[in-house]
Amino acid sequence: xxxxxxxxxxxxxxxxxxxxxxxxxxxxxxxxxxxxxxxxxxxxxxxxxxxxxxxxxxxxxxxxxxxxxxxxxxxxxxxxxxxxxxxxxxxxxxxxxxxxxxxxxxxxxxxxxxxxxxxxxxxxxxxxxxxxxxxxxxxxxxxxxxxxxxxxxxxxxxxxxxxxxxxxxxxxxxxxxxxxxxxxxxxxxxxxxxxxxxxxxxxxxxxxxxxxxxxxxxxxxxx
Amino acid sequence: xxxxxxxxxxxxxxxxxxxxxxxxxxxxxxxxxxxxxxxxxxxxxxxxxxxxxxxxxxxxxxxxxxxxxxxxxxxxxxxxxxxxxxxxxxxxxxxxxxxxxxxxxxxxxxxxxx
Numbered sequence: 001x002x003x004x005x006x007x008x009x010x011x012x013x014x015x016x017x018x019x020x021x022x023x024x025x026x027x028x029x030x031x032x033x034x035x036x037x038x039x040x041x042x043x044x045x046x047x048x049x050x051x052x053x054x055x056x057x058x059x060x061x062x063x064x065x066x067x068x069x070x071x072x073x074x075x076x077x078x079x080x081x082x083x084x085x086x087x088x089x090x091x092x093x094x095x096x097x098x099x100x101x102x103x104x105x106x107x108x109x110x111x112x113x114x115x116x117x118x119x120x121x122x123x124x125x126x127x128x129x130x131x132x133x134x135x136x137x138x139x140x141x142x143x144x145x146x147x148x149x150x151x152x153x154x155x156x157x158x159x160x161x162x163x164x165x166x167x168x169x170x171x172x173x174x175x176x177x178x179x180x181x182x183x184x185x186x187x188x189x190x191x192x193x194x195x196x197x198x199x200x201x202x203x204x205x206x207x208x209x210x211x212x213x214x215x216x217x218x219x220x221x222x223x
Numbered sequence: 224x225x226x227x228x229x230x231x232x233x234x235x236x237x238x239x240x241x242x243x244x245x246x247x248x249x250x251x252x253x254x255x256x257x258x259x260x261x262x263x264x265x266x267x268x269x270x271x272x273x274x275x276x277x278x279x280x281x282x283x284x285x286x287x288x289x290x291x292x293x294x295x296x297x298x299x300x301x302x303x304x305x306x307x308x309x310x311x312x313x314x315x316x317x318x319x320x321x322x323x324x325x326x327x328x329x330x331x332x333x334x335x336x337x
Contacts, residue, residue, distance in 0.1 A: 002337050006244045008330045012232050096225055126261060127225035152308045156261050159322075187318045188309055
C-alpha cells in the first residue's frame with residue numbers, strides 16, 4: 001500500500017458553473033433575456049414579477065420560472081392567472097435554485113417563442129448567491145421593513161447582482177430605515193449598482209425599473 | 224445553509240480525482256475556504272461524514288485552510304483585512320473598496336492510498 005497526495009485545485013462550484021454556461025448559450029441562441037430575481041421571503045418578488053408582466057407582456061413574450069422549497073403552486077398560479085406561462089420548480093427542501101434545476105425548468109418552456117424569462121429564486125439572502133443560473137441579469141429586492149443593515153449582514157448576495165430594487169418605499173414614513181447607511185453598504189459591495197426605489201403597491205418608481213429591463217433587451221438585440 | 228449541496232459537489236470532485244488516480248481509499252481532503260465564501264466548516268464536516276458512508280472516502284479527514292477577507296481601497300490604496308463586518312477603508316474612510324481575497328472555495332488536493 002502506498003499513500004500519495006493528488007493535487008486537484010478546482011473550484012467546488014465549477015460543476016454548477018458549467019451547466020450555467022450551457023444555459024446561457026441556449027438562452028442566447030434563442031435571443032432570450034433571462035433575469036434572476038432574488039430576495040428574502042416576503043420582500044415582494046412575486047409582486048414585482050406580476051407588475052413587470054402587466055407592464056411588458058403586451059410588447060414581449062414572457063415566461064416565469066418559479067422556485068419554491070415546498071410543493072406549492074401559489075406563485076405559479078398567480079403568474080398563470082396573468083396570462084403568462086409559468087413553470088414551478090420544487091427544490092425539494094433545498095434553499096436555492098441551482099443550474100440543473102434551471103435547466104429542467106427551461107425544458108418545459110417554449111423557448112423559440114420567448115423574449116424574456118423571469119426566474120423567481122427561493123426566498124433567501126444566502127444560498128441563491130452561490131449558484132449561478134446562467135441568467136443574464138441577477139436582481140436583488142431589498143424591502144425597507146427588512147432593515148437598513150442587510151448589505152452588511154448578507155454581503156455576498158449584494159456583490160453578484162446587476163440591479164437592486166428597494167421595494168415597499170410607501171412604508172418609509174412608518175419605518176426606521178437609514179437609506180444613507182444602506183447605500184454605503186451597497187456601494188462598498190457593488191459600486192454604482194443600478195438601484196430602483198419603488199413600491200409595487202402604489203406603483204411609484206416602477207417605470208424606471210421597466211425601462212431598465214427594456215434597455216437590457218435593446219442592448220442585447222443591438223449586439 | 225446550502226452546505227449539503229456543496230458537500231455533494233466536494234464528494235463528486237474527490238471521487239473523480241481518486242478514481243483517476245486508482246485510489247483504493249481517500250484519507251485526507253484539503254479545502255480552501257475564503258471568509259466571504261459563506262461556508263461553515265462544521266456543516267460541511269457534518270454532511271461529509273454522512274455522505275461518505277460506503278464510499279472510498281469513508282473515514283477520511285477534512286482539512287480547512289481559511290483565507291481572510293482582504294480589501295483594497297480604490298482611493299488611497301490601503302489594504303486591510305475585515306475583522307468583523309464590512310467596513311469602509313480603515314485609513315481614509317472611503318466606501319470605494321474591492322475584495323482582493325476571501326471568495327475562495329476550492330478543493331486543493333487529496334491524499335489517497337493505492
